[in-house]
Amino acid sequence: MVLVQSISSNFSSRFAVKDAIELKTEIIRKAIHFLIALSPSMAAYNKPLTVFLLLAGTLGYTLMEYLRLSGVKIPVISSITSMASRPRDNGHFVIGPVTLGFGALLALLLYPSAAAAIAIYALAFGDGIASLVGKFFGKLRPDFLFGKSIEGSAACFAAVLVSAYAVSGSMQIAAVAAFTAMIVEALPLEDYDNMAIPVAVGLAVQFASKVI
Numbered sequence: 001m002v003l004v005q006s007i008s009s010n011f012s013s014r015f016a017v018k019d020a021i022e023l024k025t026e027i028i029r030k031a032i033h034f035l036i037a038l039s040p041s042m043a044a045y046n047k048p049l050t051v052f053l054l055l056a057g058t059l060g061y062t063l064m065e066y067l068r069l070s071g072v073k074i075p076v077i078s079s080i081t082s083m084a085s086r087p088r089d090n091g092h093f094v095i096g097p098v099t100l101g102f103g104a105l106l107a108l109l110l111y112p113s114a115a116a117a118i119a120i121y122a123l124a125f126g127d128g129i130a131s132l133v134g135k136f137f138g139k140l141r142p143d144f145l146f147g148k149s150i151e152g153s154a155a156c157f158a159a160v161l162v163s164a165y166a167v168s169g170s171m172q173i174a175a176v177a178a179f180t181a182m183i184v185e186a187l188p189l190e191d192y193d194n195m196a197i198p199v200a201v202g203l204a205v206q207f208a209s210k211v212i
Contacts, residue, residue, distance in 0.1 A: 030128040032097060037124035039104045040117035051108055058101030065093055099194035107198040111206060114167055119202035121163035122181040127197055130156035130185050146188040157182045160201070172212045173205060180204040 043050040069092075100123070107119040134152020141149050160181040165174035184200045185193060 027132075029096065030132055033100065033128035033131075034124050036100055036104050037121055039108065039120050040113070043108055043116070044113065047108065051105060054101050054105045054108070058098055058105070061097050061101070069093060096191040096194065099191045103195040103198045106195060107202050110199065111202040115202045115205040115209070117167050118160075118164045118173075118177050118205050119198035121167065122160045122177060122201040123194060123198045125163050126156045126160035126178070126181040127185050127193060129159045130182075145186050148186045153182050153186055156185045164205070168205070168209075170212065173208045176204050176208040176212075177201050 039050060039054065042053070103123050104120050107116040107123075110116070111119060130148075130152040133155035134149040138149025138151045140151065141147060145153065157178045161174050161178040164177035165171060168174055168177075180201050181197055184197050187193065187196070189196055
């Protein structure tokens, strides 16, 4: 009986440590995700400068990531990248920040300010919150969601609905943006959803603005 309890305790302890590490990694990743939400406000003040900073930051990160993989440690940046990397990223280029930067950049270049803001907020809050909720609270994972959870998808819809309504003042446009983000976020695109979500949401908002 004592042996069984000991094994059970060790098993639970290992999972607790694993969950704590995964939680820390995901929080760091999504904190970076949420920071991209500053882009629309920066663009409203100075769009060319914001575009330049996004491009420079993305290219700078790319260079530093190649240096990290070559064994050159960059103070702070290498540590953050390592802490934010998932098991599948071990020994590989961590591409998430690159697609994140390009996703925001595409939204700013392709769409007017309101649509671009909604698209970037969908990326920052919709995708970010969906990932956190799905990872730690997601229980219902039907096949048609490709491993994602209903809880995560619902969180994505709610987050984009609120942020899109705050920008547009239209519940119809907000619902279109939220539905589009939820559908794209559920696709098995891995880190490339960082570009697919803002492009798709911005396009949907542009279309909805003309017909509603």
